[in-house]
Amino acid sequence: DxxxxxxxxxxxxxxxxxxxxxxxxxxxxxxxxxxxxDSKKFLKIMFSYNNKELIINExxxxxxxxxxxxxxxxxxxINSLELGDSAVYFCASSQEGRQKYEQYFGPxxxxxxx
Amino acid sequence: AQSVTQLDSHVSVSEGTPVLLRCNYSSSxxxxxxxxxxxxxxxxxLLLKYTSAATLVKGINGFEAEFKKSETSFHLTKPSAHMxxxxxxxxxxxDTNSGYSTLTFGKGTMLLVSP
Numbered sequence: 421d422x423x424x425x426x427x428x429x430x431x432x433x434x435x436x437x438x439x440x441x442x443x444x445x446x447x448x449x450x451x452x453x454x455x456x457x458d459s460k461k462f463l464k465i466m467f468s469y470n471n472k473e474l475i476i477n478e479x480x481x482x483x484x485x486x487x488x489x490x491x492x493x494x495x496x497x498i499n500s501l502e503l504g505d506s507a508v509y510f511c512a513s514s515q516e517g518r519q520k521y522e523q524y525f526g527p528x529x530x531x532x533x534x
Numbered sequence: 535a536q537s538v539t540q541l542d543s544h545v546s547v548s549e550g551t552p553v554l555l556r557c558n559y560s561s562s563x564x565x566x567x568x569x570x571x572x573x574x575x576x577x578x579x580l581l582l583k584y585t586s587a588a589t590l591v592k593g594i595n596g597f598e599a600e601f602k603k604s605e606t607s608f609h610l611t612k613p614s615a616h617m618x619x620x621x622x623x624x625x626x627x628x629d630t631n632s633g634y635s636t637l638t639f640g641k642g643t644m645l646l647v648s649p
C-alpha cells in the first residue's frame with residue numbers, strides 16, 4: 421500500500437551511461453515532481469508535471485528528461501551521466517499543484533556515478 | 535521570490551527536554567508553510583502544514599509550529615524530545631498568487647537527541 425514508490429532504491433553506474441528512475445503514486449494525485457538532494461542534504465525541484473503535462477522545469481541540463489506516461493507515473497531518464505549527477509533523487513506527488521497542498525515523497529533513489 | 539532560512543544546522547537536546555527548531559521565511563504572497571522530517575536513508579515525511587487557517591498548527595508525533603507573520607517565522611517545537619525524533623528537519627515555503635507553486639526548502643536542521 422505504498423503511496424509513492426521509486427525504483428531502483430540504489431543505482432551505481434559509470435560516467436557516460438544512460439539510466440532511468442521510475443516513480444509511481446497510488447494516491448490519485450494530479451501532480452508529480454522530481455527533486456534532487458545533494459550531498460549537503462539540500463533539496464531542489466527539478467520538474468513538475470500536472471496531468472501528464474510539464475508545468476515546472478527548473479534549470480536542469482537537458483540530459484535529464486522526465487516522462488509521464490499517465491498521471492500516476494513520472495519517470496526520470498538521464499543521458500550521458502556525469503560525476504556531478506551523483507545525488508539522491510526524490511519523486512513526490514500532490515493532489516494539485518496549488519500552494520496549499522502538501523507533497524508526498526517517495527523513499528528516494530541514491531544515484532552514484534563512478 | 536521566496537526563501538527559507540533555518541537558523542541552526544544542528545540542534546542537540548537531551549531526551550525529555552523541549553525542542554525548538556527555528557525557521558524564518560520570505561515570501562511575496564501569503565505563503566503556505568510546511569515542516570518535513572527525514573530519518574536517515576529515508577524519504578521525507580510531512581510533520582505539519584500552515585495554509586492560512588489557525589496560526590498554531592499541530593502535527594504528528596507531538597510537534598507543533600506557530601506562524602508569526604510579523605516575525606516571518608514558523609518555528610517548530612515539541613515539549614519533550616524522544617530518541618526517535620533524531621532526524622533532519624526541513625522548513626519549506628510555498629507561495630503563488632495563483633497558478634502552480636514550487637516548494638522552496640531550507641537547508642535543514644539536524645536534531646540530535648542524547649539519552
